[in-house]
Amino acid sequence: MSREFIEGFISVYRENPCLWQIKCKEYTNENLKARAYDNLVTYCKSNGYSNVNRDFVMKKIENLRGCFRKEMRKVESSKTTGTGSDDI
Template identity: 35%
Template sequence: MSVPPSATDQGNIHWSREETMVLIELYRQHPCLWNVKVDMYRDRDKRAAALRQITEDMNRSGTTVTTSDVKRKIESLRNQHRRELRNMQK
């Protein structure tokens, strides 16, 4: 991951498959972001801290991203997952 994601005109970045996999692994380590059954899921401060931690970890690994980039990518992945589940149910 020596090359940072490339920016597009809209401010979105292109994530490589490797960067996406790293993000998913970091996301899994923070259940307060995805597990509605844990109390911390409802704690905005804990969720914001988890997103900042993911951003810092990504930046330490050589990827230059902002918290907004991370939030946008997570939202995109979750939407994609929901679409796939919906298509499987048809």
């Protein structure tokens, strides 16, 4: 997957706070979430991925969130090791 695809996927994901913002009142609205997932599926299909479904999108989101958490742990652990701010 190209960098442009991932950046676009993340931007569409961020436009739908019902998928990621827990304190948002729409977070519990299943119909709104279904439409948001459909938006992501449509985005994927419009970029050349023909066999995309909701499961693919959910796995992609979990993958991105996992990578983010992994990188955050690396940054946090480098802060506690006593390295300089240039090495973070």
